[in-house]
Structure formats: structure tokens, C-alpha cells
Amino acid sequence: MHIGFITSEYPHPRVKHAAGIATSIKNLAMALVKKGVDVTVFVYHQDKSEVLCDGDIEIHLIQSKQFKLATWYFYRKHIQKYVNKVVNDKKINLLEAADWTGVTAFMNFKIPLIIRFHGSDAYFCKLEDRKQKFKNFIFEKLALKKAKAYVAPTTYAGLETQKIFQLDKQKIKTIHYGLQLENFENKTPKIYNKNTILYIGTIIRKKGVLELAEIFNKVIKENPKAQLILIGNDSPDIITKGRSTYQLMQNIFSDEAKEHVRYLGKIPYNEVKKHIKNAHVCVYPSFAETLGMVTIESMAMQKSVVNTSIGWAQELIDNGVNGYLVHPTNIDGYFEKILKLLNDEKLCLQIGEAARQKVETLFDIDKNAEINIDYYKSILKE
Structure with a gap:
């Protein structure tokens, strides 16, 4: 079997952008290759066109192009032409694309197309x-209606997308994202930097970072030793039109809190994993995700996570067992759970151990790759 992925991001030094979607695609691609599946990745909106190899995965970078009229249409047709040629040359059996802004609208392929719900613009607009x-x-909508089938990373994301676009429920399969668990081992869970609270993700309103600033103000009042570490790109704010959401956080932090905040920006992935390992508690008060890769990465490294309580998160965490679920607007409730974990080392370790068990059960990429392969085969048989 040969699978092609069409994406705007992928974790590779020559690719312009890589975030959660990129990580989930690469995790799956690598697991598929290990199981004997050939994988080709098409990454559009790049600075130049070239073909790269990432181990056994072949990556085709497709350069951005401008046209005199209707670039939104003709660039899609350009991608289609390029992909179809490689599909023919490499004998690719099935293509997979993301739903964001409907990149495959107006594209026609001779092989089946699956769309994975990484999160459409419509989905995030509804949540926000x-x-x-x-x-x-x-x-x-055009892109989704033309696809043969769909994959949702959580049942919640699948149902919400189905309702927005009036899709056929029978064509939607829930398959969780997964991790290569051997890359997320923490053999010393009792060793960490006490009172360190970690957030990883874009500094953007929809991730609940403004609420996080309020929450940390309360934490620092009760625990003057607390530290908040923020990792991720800063982003313009959609409401105020300001250029920096981190500046909005700065305006919310108390003077005392500001002295205990470290904003590291975007850092190499290996360093991110070190920060997860060193954290006491990880916090992800997001308003809008389809699953949230950093949550399961933190759980895999036996960290206590205080997450959002919105739909998708309820499929990741059993509240009070392997993490905590609190709505981001519940500032007091969120603060109380963080403080509880900072003050109870035994509880923290217990929840972290249970979190690892949950990830091993639901988010092992080797197991989930098999589910993907079986689903791909079922689509090809139709």
C-alpha cells in the first residue's frame, strides 16, 4: 500500500512551518513505514519546489505561486496537477488531506481521498x-463533500464537524492521534523542578492564555515560589487586532506574577521535551482543539495535566484519575486544581502514572497505525 499526505506543514528543517498537525502526520507516517506502507508527503505553500527524503518518507515541497487572477483556484489546480503526476509515477493508492480552508476543493484525483479533521476554520469559528x-x-464544504471518507481524532471533533457541514455520519471514523511512546519515556518521574507550571502552544486567545494569566495571578498569591514557563510562537490578537497576544498577557499579569514568568518563544523540539520532563504541572486551558498533541505528550511523560473540560478533552482525561478537567473561564476552579497538585507530591506522581497508562491504552501510534491501515484497506475495497 502507498499513502500520500497533502499538508501545509511537516516537521523538517526545509519546511516553513510545523505545529500540532505536522507532528501528528509525521508520527503516523513513520509508524506506517515501519509496518511496510510506502508514504509520500506533499507540502504546499513552500519557498521552492524540491524533493527530500526523511528516512524512508519521500517529501515533495510545492512552491507557492501567484496568478494574475483567482490564485485561490489556480494554485489548487497546480497542486492537483503535481500530485496526480506523482500518484501515477509512484502508484500511490490513496490520498489524505486536512480540512483546514478546504485545500482540496476544486481538485480531482483518480484515487480515493480521505480528509482528516485536524480542525477546519468553520470548526474553530464555532468553538470560538x-x-x-x-x-x-x-x-x-466543497472539499469535504468530494472526499470519499473522513477520519476524526476525537469523536467530539467528528460530531461537531459533521453537524457544521451536514456530512454522512457513516463515513466518519474516529482514530486518535498517537505517539511513538519510546520517544516519551520518563524514567525519573520523582525528579522535576518543584512549583514549575508549563504551558506549550501558540500564544493566542483561543488557547486560553489570557485566562491563564489570571489563573497564575491567583497561584502566585498562594505560592510565591511558583514559576510559569510559556513555550510557543506569539500571535496577533483577533479581537484587539494587536500584534502580540503575549503583550495582552503582560497587561493582565500582576507585578508579582511578571517576575515569575519565563516566555521562551519557539524552541527546538528536544528542548520542549526537557521542559515537560522538568515541569511539576502542565496546563492547557484551551477553548479550541480537535485533540491537543501537547496534552498527550505531557501525559506520556507522567505529568499531571490540568486541561480544559470542553468535549475533546473528555476523551483524553478521566477527571481526577489521570488529570483534571476545568473550563478555562472557571478561574478559581483552575487555580485550585493547580495549587492542589503543587502542594501534594504523592497525588502528582499518582496522577502522572495513571496518565501514562491512559496514553499507552489509547494513544500508542503503533496500535493506532494498524487501525488506520485497516481503515485505508476498507476504503480501497469499496
């Missing part, structure tokens, strides 16, 4: 209660 551009909705 903001208006979507009509053009984006049309593109996403």
Missing part, C-alpha cells in the same frame, strides 16, 4: 463563537 469568512466555509 466568531464569524467565519463565507469563502472559507464554501471551500471547506
